[in-house]
Amino acid sequence: MGVGRWLVLACALVACRFSDRDRPQEEVAPIYRPSPSFATVDNPFEPLPQNMAGGPATELGRKLYADTIMSVDGSLTCFSCHDMRKGGTDGLPKASVASRQNGQINTGTIFNLAFNFRFNWNGQFVTLLDHVNGPLTGKNIMGMSWSELLRRVKSSDEYQRLFAKVYPDGVTIENIRHAVTAFQLSLVTPNAPFDRYLRGQTQALDAQQHEGYHLFKSLGCVSCHQGINVGGNLFAKIGVMGEYFADRQREGRGPLTEADYGRFLVTHNLLHRYVFRVPSLRNVACTAPYFHDGSLESLEEVVVAMGRYQLGRELNDAEVLALVAFLRSLTGEHEGRPLCSPDEQGHS
Ligand code: HEC
Ligand code: HEC
Structure with a gap:
């Protein structure tokens, strides 16, 4: 076999490898295609698709x-x-x-x-x-x-x-x-009140949730928690504006552990210490306790911490309550029922 043949064969093998690695999501489930009509400057979000039924x-x-x-x-x-x-x-x-x-x-x-x-x-x-x-x-x-x-x-x-x-x-x-x-x-949770709101049912959010959504955008939560999953599409450090880990230790919520190094453990780049995937906030009211370290129990505490460590501001009570109310509007449905009931949401 000439060199040319070998090259063709090698390329075919490499291409095979790549296509195998790229195969994942596409072949496993219908590809999700964003619908540009939903996201606007005022509404930089879009609802989850209502049907992601899987195959056999x-x-x-x-x-x-x-x-x-x-x-x-x-x-x-x-x-x-x-x-x-x-x-x-x-x-x-x-x-x-x-x-x-x-x-x-x-x-x-x-x-x-x-x-x-x-x-x-x-x-x-x-x-x-x-x-x-x-x-x-x-x-x-x-x-x-x-x-x-x-x-x-x-x-x-x-x-x-x-x-x-x-x-x-x-x-x-x-x-x-x-x-x-x-x-x-196949585990997608459509029809959260927030998604119904995005689909045009303005009544799906109450006044406090509307206020919370407004704050979420105007304070800058949206700079990290964004896209269709209200998060899950970028990395960020925990403690951009304050010493999260030092404070955690002082407050008795645990000393530094290996897991706290976050993305550094993957890349070994010092700049990636304490960096995590920004979590999706969908159904966040159903998934206490919070953070990678599970160190906070209630959404109120989490929102205060986000203000302090990620935005450098001490949020007032009304702001915290409105933001928490908004976060509760992100609870979607699984098999036709809300993923968790409003009274067990967020442990508070
Ligand atoms: C600079 C980026 C950034 C900003 C701004 C930001 N967050 Fe976060 N958020 C994160 C990261 C990173 C985590 C994960 C922290 C961890 O696990 O230690 C997180 C975690 C959370 C969680 C807990 C999710 C879970 O499942 O544990 C909630 C709730 C949350 N943020 C809400 C907010 C709200 C509300 C605001 C605005 C007041 C906000 N965030 C602003 C990056 C950000
Ligand atoms: C002993 C408890 C435990 C069991 C059993 C378990 N998991 Fe998990 N799972 C975890 C923990 C802890 C994480 C978070 C890991 C991390 O982020 O480093 C996780 C995260 C995940 C995630 C989410 C990843 C993400 O990006 O947020 C998926 C998917 C998952 N597990 C799948 C599985 C599958 C599939 C099995 C069975 C083969 C399984 N898990 C069994 C504890 C468990």
């Missing part, structure tokens, strides 16, 4: 999510820490269930992941397909290996049958990741 892989992914074969000692399912009745989280400061008492960081929600640009608090994973690796092999999480999972899934007649229905090549590691991802991408 979705049900298979849900079954894997609920199966203890995913954890090395058979003690946990993915739902053990991602409870649909707790906004897709565990409601704990740092993940610690059953045999896993060593949680380092607050459990993120599994809702509306389709609209985040990176995954995990420090943005370690670029695609949701790659992210499955994190929880599956994480020592404090499932503690599994892919080869062992493959062996277990293959040895089940039921899974063999279900995989064969969805994938021509049956049970493979790639297909397991694909099914889990398809399920995760």
